[in-house]
Amino acid sequence: MDDAQLVARIRAGDARAERALYDQQVDRVYRLAYRMAGDDDLARDFTQETFIRVFDRIGQFRGEAALSTWIRSVANTVILNGLRRVKRHRTRELDLEAARGAASGSRSAEPDLKEKLRRAIYALPDKYRMVFVMHDVEGYTHEEISRQLGMQVGTSKAQLSRARAKLRDSLAEFAGEWAS
Amino acid sequence: MTEERFQEFLRQAAQDYNEPPETPRDEMWRAIQAERAMHGARRAAPWPQRAVRSPWVRWGVGLAAALVVGIAIGRIGGGGLPTQTTVMAAGPGEDAMTTAVSAPYRYATAQHLGQVEAFLTGFRVDSRAGAPDGAPDGATSDARQLLSVTRLLLDSPVSDDQQLKALLEDVELVLVQIARYRGGRDQEELELIDDSMEQRSVLLRLSSAVSAEPGLASM
Numbered sequence: 001m002d003d004a005q006l007v008a009r010i011r012a013g014d015a016r017a018e019r020a021l022y023d024q025q026v027d028r029v030y031r032l033a034y035r036m037a038g039d040d041d042l043a044r045d046f047t048q049e050t051f052i053r054v055f056d057r058i059g060q061f062r063g064e065a066a067l068s069t070w071i072r073s074v075a076n077t078v079i080l081n082g083l084r085r086v087k088r089h090r091t092r093e094l095d096l097e098a099a100r101g102a103a104s105g106s107r108s109a110e111p112d113l114k115e116k117l118r119r120a121i122y123a124l125p126d127k128y129r130m131v132f133v134m135h136d137v138e139g140y141t142h143e144e145i146s147r148q149l150g151m152q153v154g155t156s157k158a159q160l161s162r163a164r165a166k167l168r169d170s171l172a173e174f175a176g177e178w179a180s
Numbered sequence: 181m182t183e184e185r186f187q188e189f190l191r192q193a194a195q196d197y198n199e200p201p202e203t204p205r206d207e208m209w210r211a212i213q214a215e216r217a218m219h220g221a222r223r224a225a226p227w228p229q230r231a232v233r234s235p236w237v238r239w240g241v242g243l244a245a246a247l248v249v250g251i252a253i254g255r256i257g258g259g260g261l262p263t264q265t266t267v268m269a270a271g272p273g274e275d276a277m278t279t280a281v282s283a284p285y286r287y288a289t290a291q292h293l294g295q296v297e298a299f300l301t302g303f304r305v306d307s308r309a310g311a312p313d314g315a316p317d318g319a320t321s322d323a324r325q326l327l328s329v330t331r332l333l334l335d336s337p338v339s340d341d342q343q344l345k346a347l348l349e350d351v352e353l354v355l356v357q358i359a360r361y362r363g364g365r366d367q368e369e370l371e372l373i374d375d376s377m378e379q380r381s382v383l384l385r386l387s388s389a390v391s392a393e394p395g396l397a398s399m
Contacts, residue, residue, distance in 0.1 A: 027203050034200035048212050081371055117193055136191045168186055178189035179182060
């Protein structure tokens with residue numbers, strides 16, 4: 001069944017077509033949501049909200065892009081908006097954690113490479129992080145990223161390059177790992 | 181060469197960054213179905229029944245007129261309106277504040293805050309539930325009415341009470357956002373409005389302020 005047929009059936013209220021579309025797309029949406037959120041509850045929320053919007057707005061799908069691209073662009077909007085809201089709270093929590101550590105005089109061991117990398121990726125601006133995760137972690141092409149995030153291919157490349165440069169700076173102490 | 185090595189190293193090292201577990205397909209599908217069923221039920225009720233716009237619009241106009249007269253009397257009379265000690269609840273974690281505000285202002289303010297609370301609660305519920313297209317556009321005119329009254333109160337002796345003033349200023353900010361809402365259910369804009377309400381605990385503070393005013397219990 002092609003996109004047009006699937007959409008037509010969903011518009012006609014066919015519940016099995018809805019489930020078929022969900023089954024086709026949910027893995028990639030959830031994976032990206034989880035990679036970006038790092039939290040199962042949030043990833044579920046983002047994924048669910050994505051599909052609620054998709055079914056709600058399926059009438060607005062004009063077929064100008066592939067259905068999968070349209071769904072993932074909805075997902076990206078949901079994820080980025082959702083992260084914007086939770087990041088504030090998380091930053092506060094991390095600050096409090098750091099303050100508590102400093103107050104108790106306890107210092108954890110120097111984070112290893114993986115931990116440092118995790119923190120460095122998390123510290124990237126959300127849009128850079130999204131491009132980095134999509135390209136370097138989930139294997140999307142720049143063409144796919146540009147369509148899903150509504151940007152030029154060149155912008156996607158530039159943002160990936162900036163993300164890598166920031167990560168390189170953050171991981172400078174581990175330069176021996178890739179120089180050897 | 182080093183750059184290529186770094187990119188390859190980064191790609192490999194990042195593979196386990198927030199590595200997702202197996203997709204909980206069926207659980208999420210059930211949650212989606214439940215949420216959509218709830219949306220459907222909410223949407224079945226027409227907008228005016230859910231947000232009951234007209235009463236506070238009519239009331240807002242009346243209050244605005246009363247405030248203009250009240251402010252004029254207060255200014256002419258040198259603030260000679262009878263005063264009464266009142267307690268307006270403060271924000272979360274703060275002590276209630278005792279202040280002297282003249283009775284008519286106190287009553288008008290509490291009534292206004294009650295109306296704003298009802299309006300914002302309705303707006304939030306409907307924007308989260310996905311009100312029918314065009315409905316939030318109607319809410320913008322209500323927000324403008326409430327905004328006018330809020331500004332009148334901010335220009336009145338009510339603003340001598342610093343906590344009330346702070347609450348009214350936060351209410352003003354949220355109402356400005358709603359009044360400027362472009363419509364068409366722009367999700368990002370709705371989320372910003374929602375954020376403003378949450379960050380400033382506007383609904384909680386409104387609720388505290390209203391419940392601390394005994395005269396409003398019968399409203």
